[in-house]
Amino acid sequence: MDQEAKIIFYKIEECGYYKFRSNDHVYGDINLFLSDLKEWSSSRNTKDTKLFEPEQGSYQHPIYLADLKNNEHNDWVVVLWNEVPTSDGNVMSLPGLKKVGNATLNLSSVGPDDIPGFPTFFWFISDSNLIATINMNHSYGGKSGMNKYIYDFIKYHTPYAKHTKSEDSLKKNVVAYLTPSNNELLKLKSNLKISPIRILGNHEKIINSANEIARITTKAELNALTKNTKALWQKVTDFFEVKNYSIPTKEKVRFESSFEVNLTEKAVREIIQGWEEDGGIDSGKDYGFEFKKNLGKKLWLGESFLKTSFNLNFPVKDFSNLNANHLLHALDTHKKHILEIVPKEFKIKESQKKIEEKPQISYEKLNKKST
Template sequence: MEEAKVTFYDVERCGLYEYGSDDSTLGELSTFLNQLKSWVQRDGKSLDETCTYAIEESEDVDRTFCYDLVNNGVTGDFVLTTWNETPSYEGKVAAVKAKSKVGDAKVEFTKIPKDSIPGYATYFWFIPSKGVFATIRFQHRLNGKKNLDKYFKEFISKFSDYVVLSEDGDADFNIIGYSDSDDDEPMNLHSHFRTAIVRKPGQIKYILSQRSNIRKIVRHNRLSPKLEESQEFWQKALLNLGLKKQRKLNSEVNFSYEFSYSPTEKELKEMVSEWEEGHDSKWDDIGFILKGEQVPRWLSNSLARDQFDLDVKRIDEEIVDAVSLLEKLTEKRDLILALLE
């Protein structure tokens, strides 16, 4: 039995669109998932041929590959396992000794097996009938969702069955448009795969309605050694504890603090709005303690997210078997989908 962290996302746009249109001209989520399944299995394709995009220097995502894709013919659900590449240099991955002194850390290199791709697996449960998907996290903190957005959008635009190619041009393949059949004139369309975390408005509405009863605010956050403001906050926290010697923050630290405060209507709305822009981690959360209550009402409770025990099978320490995962998700489908209500 393993603990699976499930977070739901709405699929707001998925398909090939005319410029300026809000409605897809060609394709929908289930169609593209079936097309992706056919594409990755076509002609004995190897895993390293399943990345759908090239890396641009300005981008902060590495390559993503399809490790596995399975579906349930009854529910219409899919489980997609992606393999997310991690940086390497000339066939080696670098690491530093954790206890090294700052400025004098020894770097060690581990050779990657020939023709291997260093990385980690992530899992996605698609429910096309609901227009949603969920990230399923096991041992990793990263859910791969940012990579998925790019992977799927690029698949739609380059490799879906709607792509019309021309033999003219200098590129390896030249896309001249999109059509539903060989007899149709190619259309000038562009791909979209836009998603957003599912938020349930009830909790936030209640907090806003109880503004005058808020007596304390609690904040969960995570300090990162990469951020200057985190380093400053860390030093101030040490001083408040009576530790005057400066100690550099070398790893991420989770912390909480609370204070008595009754926000104005404008302040409360600004706090909620700022948090809603992209905070989906329990360690980036705001809670409000109301008069007569001792337990905070967390903004994160408005997210369609929870943890479930799944009796999945593992292929090895890194990979959960996709068929097993889909079977166990199907067994608890109604229970898990209750998060959307």
Template sequence: MALEKATLTFYKVDSCGLYKWGDHTPFLGDTVDILDDLLSWSSGKGVAQTATYQVPKGNDLLPSLLLDIKKAGNNYLLTLWNQTPTQQGSVPSVDPNSSVGSASVTMNGTKKGTIPGFATYFWFIPSERVFACVQFDHSTTGHKVMEKYVKSFIDPFSKHVVFNLKADGTFESKGYAGHLSDKHLNLHPKFSSSLFRKPGNTDHILDNHAMIEQVVRKTNLEMKNTADKQLLQRMMDAFRRGINISSKLPASGINVNYQMPIDLTRQELEALIKDWEKSNSNSKVQWDDYGFKIKGEMNKIYWLSGSIARDGFDLDVSRQNAEVIDSNSLIQELNKKSQYILRLIK
């Protein structure tokens, strides 16, 4: 066991189960029911047997498999394996110091019969109707992949969907458990979630949109990104002529903070907030934010990040290997510290 820094981002469960078209309340299933069903369904299966969806060509979604699911008390920990693309059994990687247009790409071999990828973790607290994406090493939460995985499990793999085995070995839907006599019952699976937004900053910003006098922007410009580097050069030119951006600047990027007067309608402001939340929902980056100065409120800046239920925690966990956190140790530690962690959403 060792202390590791984890970033937790909370989401509300907006829908989970099988729904009649147009209804907002599930006809069959709920979060506990579906997760218990997934736990039962996966028992004894090999990882390769746990795919619930196929990714069509042209889709950016990663394929995923169930690495583990644990229940402790009334909470659950879902661990997914996100498959990374391969080329003839090898994973390509690019040399960041090579030039645009002639980049050097290396093909890294993988062990035959294995599936390259990375793990993502989701801590469900059904009593609060929320879950948290738990990030350790990776900048992505895998949130959208998890949504797709659970939704695709609900139909056709959950206990609520009944199938007949046909003579040719294929299956056909017979109906829904407990309602087989209703031939006209037509349900569809839903699993959706949204960032848990704490009341406060965002509401105050929107309510006072007409009084906003300045917007403060914090962002990170990556020096290995040509467009970002050019933007920083233009900023430096505007500040003081003759300063050139050094090629020795760190590739990890430069934190930039600037402010500007702005006049936004409420609709434009809502669109800005929605776009920012979308781009930041899967990120651990702290230096990417908008702040708003409101007339009459001296020296006060309202940051959008102040409305997201996200924070870092030291968790005492063990690893199965360099990539995967042991599920038992993680859910026990999260449950142990739940009272402290859940202050984020109170």
């Protein structure tokens, strides 16, 4: 049975270890780090793959690695598991004591070692430095959580990170990184910059015609399953000036409101910047602008990004399919057609220093050296 997948593309602009002052790239790419993540997670239970605790007041979820697979083309599918409080009601859960890639979902009650939550799916096309979020059924993109997860792995948990003792098992005190060729220790900084591929169009039209804007429509679609927190609902209801509200129990809730405006170019730029800082296309919110000479026709900010929909042979009823290998095969089958919408310049991988060989150092040895 085919399943419609909504696919949003992102470009990896920076990935790896860099010099502090010049910001010159020294080594590392996404294929290397995903290979390291695969090795690091191969003997771990799911509950042992959490890499960070969300900051207080943030809308981020604790994230675990559910599965990851690659093929001969160095394409990857990564499935992350986003934890939610058990107080959210009847939610599915992932067994925390199962090995990564071997867990099956529990769709009924949450056991003592289970992790309640929901999955997010990502497709890495490493030879082009492209990433795509794969949104199916009731899932959502989750790009910001994935960005944080991969970044923290690169910074703290690769076999190249040399750290001193720390009381925080997640945020270790990194003092240097091992080079791939001779295990020389260098003081470097880690970085991972992932940006949406924006098509020139709506944003520029909206900014250039700021004084012609007559009305703005704001809309938000929030998934109670994924972001069911009092703080977030407070923010959204404040945004739409809803005075009395309760946390919804149905899966999706939509808000929409329109109002007349008189905006300057500066104000429009601030609206766009605020939307992007809040997660942009991945935030669940969008702004539509109507102009005085064309009322009724809206230009949406979210329509300026490279995205598509495609039917994949990957059934995900009730999120029950977490098999990264199945999804990777489904994507690879249609890869050529899916990537037809990606402009040629984004398919070319920026030149980076190539890794001649991986450091011959294991996680076990590294842990002994770090104590």
